[in-house]
Amino acid sequence: MKTPVSSMLLVILASVIGSFAAVFLKMGAAKLHHGIHHLFSFRLATGCGLFLASSIPFLFAIKHGELSVLYPMVSFSYVLTLFWSKLFFNESITAAKIGAIGVILCGLVCIGLGAQ
Secondary structure (H helix, E strand, C coil): CCCCHHHHHHHHHHHHHHHHHHHHHHHHHHHHHHCHHHHHCHHHHHHHHHHHHHHHHHHHHHHHCCHHHHHHHHHHHHHHHHHHHHHHHCCCCCHHHHHHHHHHHHHHHHHHHHCC
16 A cells, blocks of 8 residues: 555644644643643643544545554654744753754655655
8 A cells, every 4th residue: 555645744734733732732731730620721622622633634644545654744743842832832942852853854754755
């Protein structure tokens, strides 16, 4: 079975949605120090909903592609999350983090080439 580019793009879309889910979970988790009653907040619910929504394009992707190629591509969400963390939470981007992102991107290229 060959993995079509459209399936790869669907996994990238799922990764984008999933990376925003992590942002909303972090925003919602910040309120938990005020008590467990904040467990049912809009931001936490949005984060959970986005994680669920990210599975929809992923399901369509794996229907037509190789799971061994597509599932590792979900790691693209880590790349995006690094940038969202800087943008939304002013977290630092260190040399080690950039190096790790480089390794992830090299891995994604190798997986993509291996699918051909």
